[in-house]
Amino acid sequence: MQNTDMALKPQDVMVVMKLCCYPGERPPISAIASDLWLSPSEVHGAMKRLQVARLLHGTEMKSKPNVSALVEFLLHGFKYVFPAELGQPTRGLPTSYAAPPLNAEILPADELPPVWPWHEGHVRGISFQPLYKTVPVACSKDPLLYEYLALLDAVRSGRARERNIAEKELIKRLRSAKTSR
Numbered sequence: 001m002q003n004t005d006m007a008l009k010p011q012d013v014m015v016v017m018k019l020c021c022y023p024g025e026r027p028p029i030s031a032i033a034s035d036l037w038l039s040p041s042e043v044h045g046a047m048k049r050l051q052v053a054r055l056l057h058g059t060e061m062k063s064k065p066n067v068s069a070l071v072e073f074l075l076h077g078f079k080y081v082f083p084a085e086l087g088q089p090t091r092g093l094p095t096s097y098a099a100p101p102l103n104a105e106i107l108p109a110d111e112l113p114p115v116w117p118w119h120e121g122h123v124r125g126i127s128f129q130p131l132y133k134t135v136p137v138a139c140s141k142d143p144l145l146y147e148y149l150a151l152l153d154a155v156r157s158g159r160a161r162e163r164n165i166a167e168k169e170l171i172k173r174l175r176s177a178k179t180s181r
Contacts, residue, residue, distance in 0.1 A: 093136045097154055114128035
């Protein structure tokens with residue numbers, strides 16, 4: 001029987017993707033929490049769940065993303081565990097194909113783009129619920145995290161072409177991040 005306290009939560013994906021953004025040594029939990037607008041206890045809990053899921057490896061203080069397992073999860077399980085939730089038109093921060101890096105490759109359709117609802121957003125689009133409530137503000141401060149999470153949104157909601165491009169880009173970036181550490 002699975003311990004439901006150890007089931008992955010949406011913020012766990014945000015934490016592991018942020019860990020992929022740091023070059024070299026992983027910063028302290030308090031710094032990760034500050035970067036993601038989470039509490040240190042939320043980050044600590046996320047890291048424990050990520051280790052149980054084998055998406056992190058190493059000791060608690062020196063844990064790093066398990067890139068091969070992460071790629072497998074993101075490409076084959078992510079969209080089923082955290083399905084996309086689209087809503088009504090709103091103002092926010094573009095995501096999926098409307099955000100970097102996909103917006104350079106995919107021409108916008110005649111429809112409103114997907115956006116994370118956010119009071120400081122400047123784009124009108126269709127509400128796309130972010131993985132966690134602090135995603136827009138964290139991504140506004142970190143362009144690399146923004147690109148990772150926008151790519152993940154294309155994986156979980158995009159049309160076949162968008163998903164295919166996003167998956168290839170994620171694989172390339174995650175493997176590149178692994179070798180640069």
